[in-house]
Amino acid sequence: MRSVTEDLTTRARIRDVAIERFPKDGFAGTTVRAIAKDAGVSPALVLHHFGSKDGLHRACDEYVVHMTIEMKREAIETGVHREPGAIAATYQLAEPILRYLAWTLGTGSETAARIFGDFVGEVTAQLVEGKEHGLINEYHGDPQKQAAVLVAMQLGGLMLHDQLTRAFGVDMLTAEGLIASAPYTLHILSGELFNREIMAQTKQTIEQLQPTPDTEQRATR
Amino acid sequence: MRSVTEDLTTRARIRDVAIERFPKDGFAGTTVRAIAKDAGVSPALVLHHFGSKDGLHRACDEYVVHMTIEMKREAIETGVHREPGAIAATYQLAEPILRYLAWTLGTGSETAARIFGDFVGEVTAQLVEGKEHGLINEYHGDPQKQAAVLVAMQLGGLMLHDQLTRAFGVDMLTAEGLIASAPYTLHILSGELFNREIMAQTKQTIEQLQPTPDTEQRATR
DNA sequence: CAACCAACTGAACGTTTGTTTAGCATACTG
DNA sequence: CAGTATGCTAAACAAACGTTCAGTTGGTTG
Numbered sequence: 001m002r003s004v005t006e007d008l009t010t011r012a013r014i015r016d017v018a019i020e021r022f023p024k025d026g027f028a029g030t031t032v033r034a035i036a037k038d039a040g041v042s043p044a045l046v047l048h049h050f051g052s053k054d055g056l057h058r059a060c061d062e063y064v065v066h067m068t069i070e071m072k073r074e075a076i077e078t079g080v081h082r083e084p085g086a087i088a089a090t091y092q093l094a095e096p097i098l099r100y101l102a103w104t105l106g107t108g109s110e111t112a113a114r115i116f117g118d119f120v121g122e123v124t125a126q127l128v129e130g131k132e133h134g135l136i137n138e139y140h141g142d143p144q145k146q147a148a149v150l151v152a153m154q155l156g157g158l159m160l161h162d163q164l165t166r167a168f169g170v171d172m173l174t175a176e177g178l179i180a181s182a183p184y185t186l187h188i189l190s191g192e193l194f195n196r197e198i199m200a201q202t203k204q205t206i207e208q209l210q211p212t213p214d215t216e217q218r219a220t221r
Numbered sequence: 222m223r224s225v226t227e228d229l230t231t232r233a234r235i236r237d238v239a240i241e242r243f244p245k246d247g248f249a250g251t252t253v254r255a256i257a258k259d260a261g262v263s264p265a266l267v268l269h270h271f272g273s274k275d276g277l278h279r280a281c282d283e284y285v286v287h288m289t290i291e292m293k294r295e296a297i298e299t300g301v302h303r304e305p306g307a308i309a310a311t312y313q314l315a316e317p318i319l320r321y322l323a324w325t326l327g328t329g330s331e332t333a334a335r336i337f338g339d340f341v342g343e344v345t346a347q348l349v350e351g352k353e354h355g356l357i358n359e360y361h362g363d364p365q366k367q368a369a370v371l372v373a374m375q376l377g378g379l380m381l382h383d384q385l386t387r388a389f390g391v392d393m394l395t396a397e398g399l400i401a402s403a404p405y406t407l408h409i410l411s412g413e414l415f416n417r418e419i420m421a422q423t424k425q426t427i428e429q430l431q432p433t434p435d436t437e438q439r440a441t442r
Numbered sequence: 443c444a445a446c447c448a449a450c451t452g453a454a455c456g457t458t459t460g461t462t463t464a465g466c467a468t469a470c471t472g
Numbered sequence: 473c474a475g476t477a478t479g480c481t482a483a484a485c486a487a488a489c490g491t492t493c494a495g496t497t498g499g500t501t502g
Contacts, residue, residue: 026249027250029249029250032461041481048479053460106380134416135415138413141404144388146409156375157374159377160327160373163333164370179431182424184362184366188410191412192412198356202407203404203407206407209400211397211400254488254489269448269450
């Protein structure tokens with residue numbers, strides 16, 4: 001498989017190197033000199049293009065957010081469930097992007113909050129729409145909070161891809177890994193794993209521990 | 222509420238400062254001088270007690286793993302669901318521990334693999350036992366893989382606690398946050414959120430995309 | 443009291459860090 | 473052809489880094 005980074009602008013090549021390095025060694029742990037060496041340029045050029053190390057960080061964030069949106073759009077247009085070949089190609093290209101995304105989400109940065117917020121917004125809409133299409137039975141309480149928990153669950157798999165890769169023996173950031181793990185995820189989400197009565201009962205027990213609603217607005221169904 | 226770090230050994234105080242700093246600024250981003258300043262000692266003393274910065278890192282890992290085991294044991298003994306006051310106190314003490322844990326899991330270190338592996342082992346046992354007690358209906362495929370996905374989902378909430386805290390308006394690393402979010406989690410796990418038929422059907426569709434089993438050992442139910 | 447040991451510090455060491463600056467080549471523009 | 477951006481580098485800079493070392497406390501032991 002051909003390397004994608006062959007025929008790129010030098011600027012883009014530097015950025016791509018940074019996107020690979022930051023998640024691996026952290027921001028402070030990644031030196032400008034290391035990035036320059038990987039990209040085959042002088043350290044000065046990195047700063048010539050991005051102004052500063054922070055500037056490079058911002059550029060990486062911007063690019064990854066942009067690519068995430070682009071990937072999502074493309075996935076929808078292609079039709080995710082119908083073309084496993086296409087989604088595989090997308091994933092192949094996007095592995096560093098996903099890795100960077102997972103890293104950013106763990107940093108608690110402003111970008112992380114933005115990405116998480118976007119996902120929650122989208123899933124919230126899907127929850128409301130899903131009730132019409134029949135995919136969603138009924139969400140509990142505030143749909144936005146329901147969406148946030150759902151997104152956190154999903155992203156957990158992304159952030160722990162290294163561990164899941166070890167557990168499954170397949171790279172979790174590829175289509176193959178997704179396909180291998182999806183049945184296990186769906187088994188849980190379809191309610192087939194846990195005993196429904198016991199879980200529902202536990203839920204009620206915990207709901208009784210809720211602090212008094214005070215003057216807070218209460219979420220309605 | 223009294224600070225817990227008042228009447229501690231200097232060595233312990235340094236370690237606790239490091240446990241707070243590492244997740245916030247990363248390992249490379251945290252300087253020995255900053256740790257020393259926070260602990261009110263000289264930088265030289267940090268290295269006197271831990272040999273090197275890496276030694277301090279190892280000591281933090283060890284301590285957090287130890288505390289995690291201790292907390293789990295204590296939670297079981299106290300009876301998690303019966304004494305909200307006790308669990309609250311435990312959480313109060315353990316917030317930095319949980320934060321450090323979440324950070325470590327994202328680094329892909331050896332400690333992260335160990336912790337994740339421990340969790341998976343425990344949940345796997347719970348899955349098998351759960352079938353007898355009725356909590357578990359039936360797990361899909363390999364119980365260890367099922368456990369891994371489950372653990373990743375759970376830890377997703379831990380690793381994204383900052384985002385969930387914002388979404389819920391309550392600190393997710395406290396008992397209050399746990400209680401606030403638990404009903405939403407249980408709503409999903411009890412199969413009340415998604416339409417079961419559609420999810421089960423999607424699962425079957427994806428199972429058909431599975432690569433040929435080749436010579437791999439196949440997981441049995 | 444002398445000897446000792448662990449806890450602790452101030453000052454310094456050599457490296458590495460992000461960044462700056464002056465300058466070189468190439469290619470486009472008038 | 474002169475002029476001027478653009479992409480790029482080598483060399484150097486001050487600051488900050490992890491670490492070392494000699495030396496000072498204060499309490500314990502013989």
